[in-house]
Amino acid sequence: MPLFCRRLFVLLLLTTAPGLALAQSTHSVIGVRAVIAPWSDPIEALGTLRADESMTLSATVTDTIAEITFEDGQRVTQGDLLIRLQDAEEQARLRAAQALRDEQRNALGRATELQNRNLAARADVEDNQSRVDQAEAEIAALRARLEDYQLRAPFSGRVGTRNISPGALVTPGMDLITLDKLDVMKLDFSVPEAYLGRLAPGLSLSATTAAFPDAVFDGEIASLGTRVDPVTRSIGVRAEIANPDERLRPGMLMEVVVRQQPRESVVLPEAAIQPDGNRHYVMLIDDHDTAPLLRRQSVDIGERRSGEVEIDAGVSADDVVAVHGLQRARDGQAVRLLGLIDDATGVRDLLEADR
Structure with missing residues (x-):
């Protein structure tokens, strides 16, 4: 087809079907709603689990x-x-000591009766009482030895x-059997001394382990070490983690995240942030009567965590921000909003629903 004819065809198409042309030119985006969520500045470390109480039983005899x-x-x-x-030999010694005690008690009884009749000296009663006390002491010693x-x-x-x-x-001293109290676990780890002023007993943390990759174990700091290691310039920290189902075991390696300075913050996905030099922007989706419009908004960001960013200024809770389709998004552009992602709906779900 000659070039003139092709241009004439496009002109006729735009003249006869303006609605179709507008639909083809409207850019589609997927949004997300800014939410208020718990936030904290993480301190990451590696720790080792210990049982709340642990010992190895051994014999003393x-x-x-x-x-x-x-x-x-x-x-x-x-x-x-x-x-x-x-313990048969010790049991026999105990029975012999008990028999001797009974004999001494009988002798004491006879001496006491004679002394009451003025037929024996009081010294005889006192001597027999001493023999009874000695026999009782021997029995107590044998019983204590039997406990061993x-x-x-x-x-x-x-x-x-x-x-x-x-x-x-x-x-x-021979090791016979181990015994561990596992309902509460102690988690020992070290952090740089620079964090010492930010840590305190009671601060919450979370820990994960390769043994249970889908599980997160919550705990809190129980105590801080009294000394800083002069070589590593780090301080020891001990936390406690509840372990009611006893999945955690002593010696396991844990990845620890201490949640310092807990607060409530506006949170957005990292994918919604557009860096430009030293500044950061998002594309707000403003509702209008005709079609949603994009508005480029400068934001101040705080800390980051896996897939999320803390927003200090520029976006408020419940604002809707574009998170998908940003490559061709422009300030003031009219867009077609496919939907909002949340915990139950992802980008793929919305794209497949739009097919």
Whole structure:
């Protein structure tokens, strides 16, 4: 077709179908509504988990194991008997001491009766009383020694895997079984000393681990170290994280984010921000009778976090901002708003619905 004919065809099309031409030239965008959301300045660190209470039980005497009363990984209560050593010899000594005490008590009774009749000296009564007291002390010592043959849980928790069996010979200091209290975990990490003035007990934090990539564990700072490491110039921090389902275990590596200076801020997606030199802009979508119009608005931004930006000035809560289709967006341009994204609706959903 000659060039003149093509131009004439376009002119006729614009003259006969102005509505169609306007529809083809209208730019489509997707918006998002600015919201007020909790915000804080993050401090990131790596930490290691520890049990709230943790110990390794060991014997204080040398003897063989007579009984093991727990299974691997079993939950136990404070005071539960875990391991009983062979104590037959000590039990025999206790019975002998008890028999001797009974004999001394009988002798004391006879001496007291004679002394009441003025048939024995008071010194005899006092000597027999001393023998009874000595026998009682011996019995108390034997009972205390027998407690060393019974290893009980010092606190409620979960035992580890046992590597011992009945009949095995144990000696003082030998590791027998681990016991950990896991309902609350301690998280130890270090931060640069420059943050010391911003940290305090009670400050909230969140932690994640590769073992549970979709889970976020919340906690708070329990205490700060009393010294700054002169080599790394960092200070130790200890936090506490609730662990009611006991998914977290001692020794796990955690990625920690401390939420300092918590506040409420206007928040927008990072995709809505257009940098221009040292300044930042957004495209506000203003409602008009004919069609929504774009308005370029300068904004002051604060901190950033994953996919979101804090807005200090320029945008208020409930303002609608263009987040998709910004490549060809211009100030004052009339646009076709496909919809607003939110937690339930994404950009892809709106684009597919417009097909």
